[in-house]
Amino acid sequence: MAGDMWAVGDAYEAYVGRWSRPVAALFLDWLDVPAGRRWVDVGCGTGALTGTVPAVADPAEVVGVDTSEGFLGTARERVRDQRVVFRVGDACSLPLPDGRFDVVVSGLALNFVADPARAVGEFARVASPGGVVAAYVWDYAGGMAMMWHFWEAAASLDPAVAERTEAKRFTLCRPEPLEDLWRGAGLDGVEVRALEVPTAFADFDDYWTPFLGRQGLAPSYLASLPEDRRLAVRDAVRDRLPTGRDGSISLTARAWAVRGTT
Template identity: 40%
Template sequence: MGTTSDIQTIKDGMRKTWMAGDFGEVAKFIQHHADDFISSLHITPEKRLLDVACGTGNLAIPAARAGASVTGIDIADNLIEQARTRARAESLDIHFEVGDAESLAQPDAAFDFVVSMYGAMFAPRPERAAAEMVRVCRPGGTIAMANWMPDTFIGDMFKIVGRHVPPPAGLPSPALWGDPDTVRQRLNEGFSDLSTSPVTVIFEYPFAVPEVVEFHRMFFGPIERAWAKLEEDGRQALRRDLETHWDRHNEATDGSTRVKAQYLKVVAIRAAA
């Protein structure tokens, strides 16, 4: 994929992307996705859980409410600060730190659960992120991911943005983490069980599609950064394409916005030693 300096440049760009806008605002509208995901894992008290690419704590916080001992890592400093603020507001003892999904600071076999929702899938070298999640998961432990699927609503939205502002050359599409065959190739050793299933989730906003697109233009880092790289004509073309995409999928008829999207739920059980 290139030299060490090339990778560092890509990672610096990714950090700036996820620190741009204010993902905390976006996270509020998908918190229910995370609540349902954590609930489905049946986490019991005292289990050790690592949330990889935790953002503002959408998975970490409900896991801690369930009694787990939780650590969250993310590449974006400002999101870690928001996660800490959220945990303090609920008096939850969660350890949040800035970290890299491809080079976790945590020791081998340290966690009963290693989870990631719409997060680790964006690491530029997926094989390294996969290896790190496996390394820190104990034998008999669970790796669980929620990854946007290709050729579905969010996958297509990223394609639209990529047509206007192409991603760095040579990077695999993050949406490949939403393809069952690719997941099995990446998690192909050391597991006693691996299951994948598509899950439908809802995006619901109490405002119309143009305001939804503007909301993401302001707060969602990948779109905010793409917007900043375009001239005015390009910005308006991107806006039109995004509005068309949201309009096409909008099921609401009352001036609000309600769109269905799909992620691939991945649950892998690490084989006992």
């Protein structure tokens, strides 16, 4: 995945990775793959989806592939299952044989790939005949409320910021482009659906601190600002968040999922 976006597992986990596991479980429930199948997770990152597969789908084997050694290090620490192995590899040129896997999945990664169409072609190549090829990405156009509130607040102070958001950069993360990608790869029975999970924060610090991690578009933008402007953005975000009487903040995160078969 894109090295300029993510390299350190801990920063990713604190910012958005903690919401990856619940959406991974929803995704696997939707796929409803029988036990004993061979899986590959492309762009596995810190292992949220890879680690959920053994718990939910009882696979014969799972291979997690990612370009980031930092992410893979975190994944190996977190996922301790003898059926799971991790490999360095590029989604656009998978180091895997043709037709080897019954299920090829990718969670929250496809929008970071340089050539998504080529990547989905690789997914189809390594899938066995009749195999499942599926992925999901965050709905950056408005479904990721934690990011949406940040960017709306930042844009209220500087309208030019609207051009720097995930929604502008990751236009793939909508139902129509995802469906077109899957059909373009020659996959059959293509379906797209929404997956939504709650994202609850104990208080404003729980929400805000991950934005100080300097990885991802919003944290990187924040880090580029002088201190006074960072504080102004912080205060603008605080003012617009729906905060409960106890200080808690309840938001939602939506992903778009797509599936097809070879």
